[in-house]
Amino acid sequence: MWDDLPTEISNNILHRLPVKTLIKCTILSKSFLSLITSHDFISTQIAQHTNSHLLLRYFTNDQQELFHFEPDDETFSGFQTQGLVNPFPYIPGIWCTVAGCVNGVICLVDDCGHEGTLTILWNPSIRKFVEVPEPIMVYETYGGYESASGFGFDSISDDYKVVRVVRLLDLGPKFGGTQVEVFSLKSGCWRIIGVGPSYSIKRRSSEYIPCFLNGSVYWVGSRFVCPNNENVIVKFDMSTETFEIIQLPGVVKVSESKYTPILDFYVQECKGKLALVNRNYKDEIKSCSVWVMKEYGIVESWTKIFDFNIDNLSPCGMPRAFGFRKNGEVIMVKGVRRMYTEGEDNVLVSIDQVTHSETTFRKISADRTSFYLSTYEESMVLFKEGKGIEQQTSQLKSVPPKKRRFDGEKKSRRKRKN
Known part of the structure; x- marks a missing residue:
């Protein structure tokens, strides 16, 4: 039939x-x-695809990395499932950030305080993954560095790419400055494309995970411009492989001085538009605000759509807005739990942007800085290129944890002093 x-x-x-x-x-x-x-x-x-899901990632108190996938519709009642454990046991003790989630593929990179040389493309809906080859710029050949990665889809070449911005710490005309390299899933290799932006990109925390939107990756960026810190959004177009700087609303653009926190904001997607989450605990009235760029590229179109008063809480206990539902509700984590403190829970809530009505989902004992939220669409991507999770080889499992990048930085500083 x-x-x-x-x-x-x-x-x-x-x-x-x-x-x-x-x-x-x-x-x-x-x-x-x-x-x-x-x-x-x-x-x-x-x-x-018409049915989207919400992907929630976090680390539990016992350092177990969990992923929840929940339908983002009227039946959504919070992240009630047990959660999927990160299936890659050969990277124990290494905090991987999520460099992006596109078309059902999650990109995990060990750039959260480490070298950023281990990259995995993983499609949990079909249980397949691709381990990306080691990048070109590593400590052995380039000395000390800091790296930040992003992941996205190039619709022009129909290719999935990982972009890696590397700030080289060794001085000299050959190595100094920022370089950029790109991995292409189609070619299966890395290539250096040139000099990167003059802004430092925030990393080492899931709060500053890049956002992929309309063919481009967005990061939080900053640089010291005497006498203040200048904050911007750094954009990388996956098709043209070029950078662009996007200015912020004036109220969050410049820190008071180089001694004040320079990165109190991060980027997200809200209903298909670029969003900025700004946490302000320096002013008399402390708040967590959400801004949306109504017209792309028009600085004057930044509009504050949400403002949550957190005046009674200390900076370490501040609520954190870390994502949005399809209907625009803000997902926040609330609690006074400090990093590495055992036994206290964080509470996940969803807040309506208009009425500010609050829906409590569940309590989760986890590191508050590790929460990551994204839309997720099931797909068959990586079905041919990927290996099954059960096909992990003994060679993969025996790979030792990468050296901490800080070791390389110390060596580099010694060289410069000598």
Whole structure:
């Protein structure tokens, strides 16, 4: 009966099936396997997605990394599932940041206080992953450095890319400054594309994870311009592989001096627009604000859409807005738990931007700085390129944790002193 259906109808039916069902269909026949794993089918399936999920990632008190996937619709009642444990046991003790989540693929990078040389592309809906080769710029050849990574999709070349901005700490005409390298999933290799932005990019915390929106990666950036710190948003276009600087609203653009915190904000996506979350605990009235750029590239279009008074809380106990639902509600984590303190819970809440009404989801005993939220769409991406989670080799599992980048920085400083 299936063979009697017109191709257009049969394809339309398959495109509506969940990924788990599609995987089962691939073992029914060679024709199903060929169709469902074809590039055109996967691209069409992504384009026709209507049911989105929320991805929540955090580290528990016992350093277990959990991922929750919940439908983002009217039935959403919080992150009630048990959670999926990070399936990569060969990187114990290394805090990986999420460099991005695009079309069902999550990019994990060990740039949170480490070298940033281990990168994994992981599609949890099909249980497959790709371990990205070691980048070009490493300590052995370039000396001490700091790196920040981003992940996204290049719609022009139809390619998934990882961009790595590396601030080299060794002085000299050959190595000094910032360099940028890009990994292409299609080519399977890295290439250095040139000099990076003159702004330092914040890293080492999930609060400053980059945002991928409309073909570009966005980071928080800053630099000291006497006598103040200048804060900006750094944009990298995945297709043209060029940088652009986006100015912030004047109220959050410049810190008072080089001695005040220079990065009290981070970037997010809110209903398809670039959003800025600003935590202000320096003024008389302490607050957590959300700004949205209504018209892309127009600085004057920055509009404050949410302002939460946190005047009664200390800086370490500040609520943190770390993501948005499809309907625009702000997901926040509230609690007074300090980093590395055991036994206290954080409370996840969703707040309506207009009425400020609050819905409490659940308490989670976790490191408050590790919460990450993103939209997630199931897909068949990496089905051909990736290896199954159960196919992890003994060689992968035996890879020792990377050297801490700080060791390289110390060596580099010694060289300069000598």
